[in-house]
Amino acid sequence: MDLTQQPLADRGARRNRSAHLARVILREPFRAGTWRRTAYVLLALPVGLLCVPLALVGGPAGRIQRGLARRLLHLHLGEPPRTGPVALAHAVISSPLNLMAAVTSGYFWTIVVINFGFPLRSDGEPSHSWGGPTMAGAWAVHAGAGGATFLFLTPWVVKGFTALQARLVTGFLGTDRTGLLRNTGIALGVAAVCAVLSAPIIHQL
Template identity: 55%
Template sequence: MNTAPSVLARGLRTALTEPFRPDTWRRVGYLLLALPVGLLAVPLALMGGPAGRLQRGLVARLLGRRIEEPAGGRPAALAHAVLALPLNAVGLVTTVYGWSLVPLNLGWPLRPLLGMGTGDYAEAWGGPTFAGAWALHALAGGVGFLLLMPWVGRGLTALQARLAVGLLGPRRIGAGRAVLLAALVAAVGTAVAVPVAHQL
């Protein structure tokens, strides 16, 4: 019995429905809130406040990952807040930029009205016709990012959850590897941000 078509159909259905699932939007919420919560957790941990509880609560509520409280909470909460900041910053910028491309490209003809572009579709990608330029922007930039961003968010939040479990949980198993991977992702994200920022 050949199950390849059914596996392919399930995969296609998952890819097409992922942008509309509640879990996707909870991950987006986490990516948007992780940096402000991490910034708040640094002074909170330094003052002996409930920084670890705050960070574990965010992971539990939005990522569905329950983390038991360790014995020495304050140093772990401070370590997580500081070490996760670069990754949280990359997650926030990637989320805002990637998801904003969806309406910007679907509504490409409205850009000149918003002061974003000249409206000269002859030189635009997909030009020289208006229909071609809009179609390319809508399909590649609009629908393309609509289908891509849930998976980017899934990868970033999986790494952030791993880092939280490694640093905020009772056992520090795999924390070093998670910190190195988070640093690598943050470095790559920063390197990619430079040309993107110049394009804006």
């Protein structure tokens, strides 16, 4: 290739990468995988809490938790020979992360809904709202700044939570426990950070 053409080729490659990234970001809220992961985030906590007494009485707690991950996260694991104690450990240790994942993801999706649906929750007097004094202006600001921003951000937040939740499922309920202690520490640390960051929001509710 002519060296004079190299900068043009590099710019073209960068444009292609940017276009691909933009397509990925714009499509993510509308992919089936995003909604499967969201369902897992919302169900992991109640299912995990249900599995605590189930594991204590020798029930199929491990099979239930693996089944949820397999159906919604497409996570296929080998079954260890004895899952009762580790199923109980997983249900208990993953609870803080599952709680923060459900609360954070639910809150972010709620922001999407209430901002796109601003006219439905408005008292009909938008003059004191951002984008006022007209309803069209207020709706545009809320839908753009709040609705669209969180619409494209939330799937990646959900994906981050489920990636860590999947690591815990794999470590506790699968046959490969490589990095389990590290992943457990990360999960508890993420849950603690989310709890600290959510405290001011909870106080405003």
